[in-house]
Amino acid sequence: MAETIGAATVTLEQAEAFLRDFAKMSEFGATPNGGVDRQAASEADIAQRRWFAGLLESHGFRVEYDRIGNQFGLLELMPGAPYVVVGSHMDSQPTAGRYDGAYGVLAGAHAAFRLAEEWRAEAVIPRYNLAVVNWFNEEGSRFVPSMMGSSVYTGVLPVGQALATTDRAGVSVAEALAPTGFLGDGDGPPAAFCAEIHIEQGRLLENAGTTIGLVSASWAASKYVVTVEGAQAHSGATIMDDRQDALYGAALLVVFARELADRFPGALHTAVGQLDVYPNSPVVVASEVKLLLDLRCADEAVLAEANALLHERFAEIERVANVGISQTLSHEWGINPYQPEGVALARAAAERLGYAHGEILTVAGHDSINMKEMVPTVMLFVPSVEGVSHNEGEYTRDDDLVAGLDVLTDVVRRLAHGELAASAGMKVQA
Amino acid sequence: MAETIGAATVTLEQAEAFLRDFAKMSEFGATPNGGVDRQAASEADIAQRRWFAGLLESHGFRVEYDRIGNQFGLLELMPGAPYVVVGSHMDSQPTAGRYDGAYGVLAGAHAAFRLAEEWRAEAVIPRYNLAVVNWFNEEGSRFVPSMMGSSVYTGVLPVGQALATTDRAGVSVAEALAPTGFLGDGDGPPAAFCAEIHIEQGRLLENAGTTIGLVSASWAASKYVVTVEGAQAHSGATIMDDRQDALYGAALLVVFARELADRFPGALHTAVGQLDVYPNSPVVVASEVKLLLDLRCADEAVLAEANALLHERFAEIERVANVGISQTLSHEWGINPYQPEGVALARAAAERLGYAHGEILTVAGHDSINMKEMVPTVMLFVPSVEGVSHNEGEYTRDDDLVAGLDVLTDVVRRLAHGELAASAGMKVQA
Structure with missing residues (x-):
């Protein structure tokens, strides 16, 4: 034609x-x-x-x-x-x-x-x-x-x-x-x-x-809306063991997202682009952090494995940082x-x-x-x-x-x- | 009297x-x-x-x-x-x-x-x-x-x-x-x-x-104003090796602050209470994160050691996350x-x-x-x-x-x- x-x-x-x-x-x-x-x-x-x-x-x-x-x-x-x-x-x-x-x-x-x-x-x-x-x-x-x-x-x-x-x-x-x-x-x-x-x-x-x-x-993608819940505290006076620091929990998650991508080189892209801290004051341990976490992948099987690892990590971070993590999957696409x-x-x-x-x-x-x-x-x-x-x-x-x-x-x-x-x-x- | x-x-x-x-x-x-x-x-x-x-x-x-x-x-x-x-x-x-x-x-x-x-x-x-x-x-x-x-x-x-x-x-x-x-x-x-x-x-x-x-x-204290500089990028399309993710660098620092406190139990309190991400958009790798990092300590010698470890870590994070870190000491007090x-x-x-x-x-x-x-x-x-x-x-x-x-x-x-x-x-x- x-x-x-x-x-x-x-x-x-x-x-x-x-x-x-x-x-x-x-x-x-x-x-x-x-x-x-x-x-x-x-x-x-x-x-x-x-x-x-x-x-x-x-x-x-x-x-x-x-x-x-x-x-x-x-x-x-x-x-x-x-x-x-x-x-x-x-x-x-x-x-x-x-x-x-x-x-x-x-x-x-x-x-x-x-x-x-x-x-x-x-x-x-x-x-x-x-x-x-x-x-x-x-x-x-x-x-x-x-x-x-x-x-x-x-x-x-x-x-x-x-x-x-x-x-x-x-x-x-x-x-x-x-x-x-x-x-x-x-x-x-x-x-x-x-x-x-x-x-x-x-x-x-x-x-x-x-x-x-x-x-x-x-690419296939899983996009999460994540809320890390801790408790407000004085960032100086509160003893470390008593802290439920939402920002510490969130930071562990941001670091893990990168480690996850490193496990599947080239096949998996991960990112946290948006992260908001509350109350975000110099001398207050954060009570809440909201962040958006994306996994994008050229291979649906890899994405499924990455999602499973991420969920294991959510639970570990809750334990390690003494915080609660709630998350919803805002988007989930296949190839x-x-x-x-x-x-x-x-x-x-x-x-x-x-x-x-x-x-x-x-x-x-x-x-x-x-x-x-x-x-x-x-x-x-x-x-x-x-x-x-x-x-x-x-x-x-x-x-x-x-x-x-x-x-x-x-x-x-x-x-x-x-x-x-x-x-x-x-x-x-x- | x-x-x-x-x-x-x-x-x-x-x-x-x-x-x-x-x-x-x-x-x-x-x-x-x-x-x-x-x-x-x-x-x-x-x-x-x-x-x-x-x-x-x-x-x-x-x-x-x-x-x-x-x-x-x-x-x-x-x-x-x-x-x-x-x-x-x-x-x-x-x-x-x-x-x-x-x-x-x-x-x-x-x-x-x-x-x-x-x-x-x-x-x-x-x-x-x-x-x-x-x-x-x-x-x-x-x-x-x-x-x-x-x-x-x-x-x-x-x-x-x-x-x-x-x-x-x-x-x-x-x-x-x-x-x-x-x-x-x-x-x-x-x-x-x-x-x-x-x-x-x-x-x-x-x-x-x-x-x-x-x-x-x-207590003695050292309070830092830290800026982590990366480069804006698409949070999906940009390959991981090309990323200069300021939020990843900042997260490594938040995690390290906690690890530092854990090395000196009871003697050192550390915190990041305030952290701001730019441009803080769902699909953009952050180009800049500003945060306030405090070390507070009951022992000036411990504080000096913690400060030295922190400076080593600044340099490591710059290398690992491919970012630049600039910091100023906004307060420095002894006991x-x-x-x-x-x-x-x-x-x-x-x-x-x-x-x-x-x-x-x-x-x-x-x-x-x-x-x-x-x-x-x-x-x-x-x-x-x-x-x-x-x-x-x-x-x-x-x-x-x-x-x-x-x-x-x-x-x-x-x-x-x-x-x-x-x-x-x-x-x-x-």
């Missing part, structure tokens, strides 16, 4: 326009060290969304918001047909990099702009309409959980629960979004397919000299594949365009992981230099950014023309 | 009045679990100070504030003479106990009320005037450092620096105090002597069946004695009144530790049940509270009559 679609290459002018817009994007929430701080519904996020709405409208796309503030740029050429949804998220972690999410939204937009021009020039009507998407609050640093916008869109998270979620200052999502005009009342455009491109955030592509990662599955037909479609695109490509798993979560449960979804990666991410030094080379845009454009073209709908045995919900 | 002062015993009526006022005091910032939350210059602290000013005035004391908001209740019977300063602090840690500080302020006030009545009834003019004191911000949970009010009063901390100190919300001491009317413009009354009574916050008195602790010295003449005076008072008494060291810091560097100072302890403190369950039995009030009254009486000024070789600054 590829022959009927026409050659896909990015012109120098298109590449420059893309990089110019990307530089402009990176000004929103820019930090002194070359990164961005653009947490969900922050001033910087809001200002960037306004700019992006203007960009979409200047290319003839209609801008629409759903009930959780997902931002869509719609091109409806086939009245009533469902949409190929392409994009990512523009919110960021604090002091984060410029590429994470933002690259995928802008690449989705430029791919859509180029296809719109093509179709206009060639008087082609595609089989599906186009929706560029900027998912709300993918990062989850201000409002937990992450991937909030795509979770509501796909029905995994009730919209009422999402809107009621509060940040540390007690501001709810509804309160943060209401004054911005980004809170719509619908469910967003109906999807037929989805595509997302993202930086890898690891270093496998770079190490292998591969430009385009064809994401075939996501979760993307549709193989989508991977094949992406491979065909990369091959035709002559970019080095290879299959890869994603360790990080992405909105496409939600979307692939709803519709056939294609996920692409471009390399991250030295794997640096969630860091102001995050970097992807311009030629890789443009290569990714090139492949994404062909992927969206193929999806819009119905290449996956035509695949034998492919069930399409629309 | 004791014979000339007259017998000291608390009448039932005086005891009941004291316990009634103490119950009233405990209503300010009361928590559901029987404790208090009355951080410096909080609403509860302010309301309690207003109540206390009224109590002082109703007993004929003139209320005055100095430049850092220390609250004084003055009884000037000998015009121009310096003061016996007696009291403690009414601010508390978050979710703290009712006794810490508050007991000492109220006992100081009731001792002063009783002496004022005595002197009026007997037409006695003491040699020194009386100042009941409620030191500002002893706890240091909202505004660091602790013992702020007494540090400014004794000239250890510049007032400008104290007033500019901000809490986590960015509110300065000056801003918090200005609207309350508690910010005066003077240096407070000149001191000749000082007395303070406090709950022990440990369990030595209880274990020994002793009612009155005669505090002879404070620091109270004036032996003051201890002898307190012993004489306890003996005459027939209370079981014994010498004890203080592990915790108290405003009297600042004051004893300026003037001869007497520090008394009463027992803490099971040593529980900085905890809503903090408890001291009523009869111990009243016994402490009784001894404190006699101590203040002796100080006001010049018993220490008369001691051979005792230098009194006034």
Whole structure:
């Protein structure tokens, strides 16, 4: 089918326009060290969304918001047909990099702009309409959980629960979004397919000299919300044997998480990214520590073994530190594949365009992981230099950014023309 | 000299009045679990100070504030003479106990009320005037450092620096105090002597069946402000070997602090009470952790050895966790004695009144530790049940509270009559 679609290459002018817009994007929430701080519904996020709405409208796309503030740029050429949804998220972690999410939204937009021009020039009507998407609050640093916008869109998270979620200052999502005009009342455009491109955030592509990662599955993961309960005490006067130090218990757990990863080198990633101490006063033994502990694994059997070891350790720490540990599993995923037909479609695109490509798993979560449960979804990666991410030094080379845009454009073209709908045995919900 | 002062015993009526006022005091910032939350210059602290000013005035004391908001209740019977300063602090840690500080302020006030009545009834003019004191911000949970009010009063901390100190919300001491009317413009009354009574916050008195602790010295201490520097990274995608996880480094340090205390059982207390993670986001490896690490010790040689081991461990953790550790010693104290003449005076008072008494060291810091560097100072302890403190369950039995009030009254009486000024070789600054 590829022959009927026409050659896909990015012109120098298109590449420059893309990089110019990307530089402009990176000004929103820019930090002194070359990164961005653009947490969900922050001033910087809001200002960037306004700019992006203007960009979409200047290319003839209609801008629409759903009930959780997902931002869509719609091109409806086939009245009533469902949409190929392409994009990512523009919110960021604090002091984060410029590429994470933002690259995928802008690449989705430029791919859509180029296809719109093509179709206009060639008087082609595609089989599906186009929706560029900027998912709300993918990062989850201000409002937990992450991937909030795509979770509501796909029905995994009730919209009422999402809107009621509060940040540390007690501001709810509804309160943060209401004054911005980004809170719509619908469910967003109906999807037929989805595509997302993202930086890898690891270093496998770079190490292998591969430009385009064809994401075939996501790592298995177990994510725990852990509370360590001790008792407040004077941090000087209280004799050591009497202490029930919640921070000591939590520290033993943070150290164990690293030791656990060391037992399964390469196969298991563990982390405690968030940890809050109460009362967190200089002269008080902590009575409570809350932390988030993640295990991510390329092998479900290893993950099961690691979880068992972790549970043994919970009990040991309770004994050693004289604390109580309660924990709930907030997420538990197995190795979760993307549709193989989508991977094949992406491979065909990369091959035709002559970019080095290879299959890869994603360790990080992405909105496409939600979307692939709803519709056939294609996920692409471009390399991250030295794997640096969630860091102001995050970097992807311009030629890789443009290569990714090139492949994404062909992927969206193929999806819009119905290449996956035509695949034998492919069930399409629309 | 004791014979000339007259017998000291608390009448039932005086005891009941004291316990009634103490119950009233405990209503300010009361928590559901029987404790208090009355951080410096909080609403509860302010309301309690207003109540206390009224109590002082109703007993004929003139209320005055100095430049850092220390609250004084003055009884000037000998015009121009310096003061016996007696009291403690009414601010508390978050979710703290009712006794810490508050007991000492109220006992100081009731001792002063009783002496004022005595002197009026007997037409006695003491040699020194009386100042009941409620030191500002002893706890240091909202505004660091602790013992702020007494540090400014004794000239250890510049007032400008104290007033500019901000809490986590960015509110300065000056801003918090200005609207309350508690910010005066003077240096407070000149001191000749000082007395303070406090709950022990440990369990030595209880274990020994002793009612009155005669505090002879404070433990040596080294207090560190530690920053662990790593690098922000994706907590899932980043391979483990690439991580520079500041929280892992900090956790190794928290665990080591406990191991260090275990090497010197009973002699060394260690603690990390405050620990802050940046950016503290669920999916980000922390780039920076700041924490406060204290070593407190009854033996200066042990403390020196512990400090040396700690510095070795700093270097090991930098290597193991691939982080940088910078630290400054914010406080460094040796074993620091109270004036032996003051201890002898307190012993004489306890003996005459027939209370079981014994010498004890203080592990915790108290405003009297600042004051004893300026003037001869007497520090008394009463027992803490099971040593529980900085905890809503903090408890001291009523009869111990009243016994402490009784001894404190006699101590203040002796100080006001010049018993220490008369001691051979005792230098009194006034």
